[in-house]
Amino acid sequence: MKVLLLGSGGREHALAWKIAASPLVERFWCAPGNAGIAQEAECVPLDLTDHAAVIRFAKENAVDFVVVGPDNPLVAGMVDDLEAAGIKAFGPVKAAAQLEGSKGFTKDLCREFGIPTAAYERFTDAAAAKRYIAEKGAPIVVKADGLALGKGVVVAQTLDEANAAIDMMFGGGFGSAGSEVVVEEFLTGEEVSFFALCDGENALPLGSAQDHKRAFDGDEGPNTGGMGAYGPVPVFTEALAKSAMDDFVLPTLRAMKQRGAPFKGILYLGLMLTPQGPKLIEYNVRFGDPECQVLMLRLKSDLLPALIAARDGGLKTMNLRWSDEPALTVVMATRGYPGEYRKGSVIRGLDAANGDGVMVFHAGTAIRDGAVVANGGRVLNVSATGKTIAEARDRAYAAVAKIDWPEGFCRNDIGWRALQS
Numbered sequence: 486m487k488v489l490l491l492g493s494g495g496r497e498h499a500l501a502w503k504i505a506a507s508p509l510v511e512r513f514w515c516a517p518g519n520a521g522i523a524q525e526a527e528c529v530p531l532d533l534t535d536h537a538a539v540i541r542f543a544k545e546n547a548v549d550f551v552v553v554g555p556d557n558p559l560v561a562g563m564v565d566d567l568e569a570a571g572i573k574a575f576g577p578v579k580a581a582a583q584l585e586g587s588k589g590f591t592k593d594l595c596r597e598f599g600i601p602t603a604a605y606e607r608f609t610d611a612a613a614a615k616r617y618i619a620e621k622g623a624p625i626v627v628k629a630d631g632l633a634l635g636k637g638v639v640v641a642q643t644l645d646e647a648n649a650a651i652d653m654m655f656g657g658g659f660g661s662a663g664s665e666v667v668v669e670e671f672l673t674g675e676e677v678s679f680f681a682l683c684d685g686e687n688a689l690p691l692g693s694a695q696d697h698k699r700a701f702d703g704d705e706g707p708n709t710g711g712m713g714a715y716g717p718v719p720v721f722t723e724a725l726a727k728s729a730m731d732d733f734v735l736p737t738l739r740a741m742k743q744r745g746a747p748f749k750g751i752l753y754l755g756l757m758l759t760p761q762g763p764k765l766i767e768y769n770v771r772f773g774d775p776e777c778q779v780l781m782l783r784l785k786s787d788l789l790p791a792l793i794a795a796r797d798g799g800l801k802t803m804n805l806r807w808s809d810e811p812a813l814t815v816v817m818a819t820r821g822y823p824g825e826y827r828k829g830s831v832i833r834g835l836d837a838a839n840g841d842g843v844m845v846f847h848a849g850t851a852i853r854d855g856a857v858v859a860n861g862g863r864v865l866n867v868s869a870t871g872k873t874i875a876e877a878r879d880r881a882y883a884a885v886a887k888i889d890w891p892e893g894f895c896r897n898d899i900g901w902r903a904l905q906s
Contacts, residue, residue, distance in 0.1 A: 487547055488789070490515040490526060491533055491563070492554030495816075495848035495866040496774035499781040500554060500788070501525040502844070507789040514546070520857050521847025533558045536566040543572045551575065552792060556632055556771050559750075560586035575792045577770050580746035584737070584768040588628050588667045591768050598740040600733055602765040603757075605669035611655045617668055618647045624671040629654050631662030636708055636823060640671065674759040675902065676766065677721050678714075678776050679729045681754075682791060684800040685747035688734045689791070692783070692807065693721040694776040695902065700823060702898045709823045710863055713899030715813040715874055716779040720758065720902075728763055729754060737768070749795055775814045778846050778868045782812040813877040813900050814868035815885055816848070817893045822862035830892035832857045832865070838884040842877075843869045845884065864893060874903045 486509050490501055498521045505513055505525040516539065518528030531538055533555070543551060553563050553576040562579035576582075583590040595602040603626070608614035618625055627650040629637035637659050641647035647668075654663030680691035694716030700706035733754050741748040753769035753776075772780070781788070785806040794803045819826040835857060838845050846868055849861020867884045871877035878900045885895060 486510055486549045486789075487512045488514070489543055489546075489548045489551045490554060491539070491551065491558060493517050493519050493522070494555065494774050495846045495863065496772050496777040497554040498522050498525070498846040498848070498866075499778040500552065500772065502846070503781045503784065503788040504552065507787045509787070509789050512546075514548075516542070519847045519860070520850040520852045521845070523852070533563070534561070536561075536563055539563070540567060540570045540572065543567065544570070548572060550793060554771060556582075556585055556769065559770055560632060573796060575750060575796050577748055577750040578746065580744075581741055581748040581750075582770045583746075584741075584748070584752070585770040586632060587630055588767065589630050589665060592667055592669070594737070594740055595765060598736055600736055600740075600765060601762065603670040603672050605667055607665060607667055609665050611651050614651045614666055614668055615648050618644060618651070621668075621670075623647055626669045626671055627651060627654065628667040628669065629659045629663040630665035630667060631659070633659040633662045634710060636710070637662055638708060672757040672759050672764055672766070674757045675720055677718050677756050677758060678773050679721070679726070679754040679756055680772070680776070680780065681730065681734045681752050682795050682800060683734070683738055683748050683750060683752050684795045684798045685742065685749050686738060686798065687800040688730065688738060688752070689800050689803055689805065690726060690730055690734075691780055691805070692716060693718040693726065694773065694779045696773060696776055697896060697899055700896075702896050707823055709818070711773070711775050712816045712818070712896045713814055714773070714775045714779050715811060715877065715900045715903060716776065716783070717811060718903065719874075725758070725763060729756065732763070733765060749798075774848075775816055775866050778814040778866045779812040782844065782868055782870050783808045783810065808870065810870045810872060811874045811877055812868060812870045813874060813881050814846070814866045815881045815895050815899050816863050817865040817867060817885065817888065817890065817895045818863045819849075819859050819861070820892055820894050826862055827892070828858070828860055829853070830859045830890065832859060832893070833889035834887050837887040838867065842871060842880050843867065843884040845888075859890070859892065867895075874900050878904070
């Protein structure tokens, strides 16, 4: 098969690494890719907002299957356009991708179909939102309705913080993503990510992981796109995994089918394990980043047939094999992230870091004058497996120590919840 992967992040490097290992693959491209992905696929400089250019490339190269990695192209209807052009693609169509593209859409779906989630209201007017916040009190959560690079959520501890978030979002802080906001109940508990591969009717569980959203140790600092992850999550029992499928994934598939937009692709549940049971924080419609890196390290089966089965409606008879060993990934980011940061710093020591149960996935890298340089905020995902989470953590941080990149930083406590329990 000839396969095209779309994206350029750490998630896409992990997917490229697994897809490239498939015996089904005859030729493999990634657009636009990064320095690490270039070791697995031919990188092509396509603009993913230009759907016509992607379709033209796919047709000219007789691509058999396209895997869409990031959220933005999915929400923008990339799969719809590829399929309309006769090109098979993995991922939800635009109408189904609203589960991530609009938080208000998701909350209304949960309310209509009885899917457990936090109490909420939707607002297009700042004054009305502030009145609701004053009535409910703090802490409270303010969310931009649309996509905001994983940063469109403010967990406000005070009324002043909540009102400031409202002013920021309606003031254009997240562009059009903040033209509507969702204000919702603050939930307490432990947060877990759960993933399922879906074909419109059937779903195959892929397991759990736990992301670390805050920039600094001890869950301090601003929210980021994710500073590390591990999985599976010890507190996420078999009973909770069954609840994730029975109370969230399968009802969502039934709801989307009823709405005329069957969901095919990856359904990612952000769950809060509250004292009253799990509640949905959000849906994503693609693999998590950095959770994907953890899942791909643990997956023993060929990924590509499973992705094809999801697109073709054939998951009912599909099974996947998983390693019993946990995996953990540490994100190395450019100093200043998630605020302002400088691109172009040279990264050395990557070859020394790989091996001995360790895989360094590239997120924001490029090749310049023969050297690997930082080309984004989150730059490397230093990932490892081990017999225990502690062993995976120790391997990952030993590899981090071998990477010579003074302009980078990472959290030093990835996996802390699992290790203290």
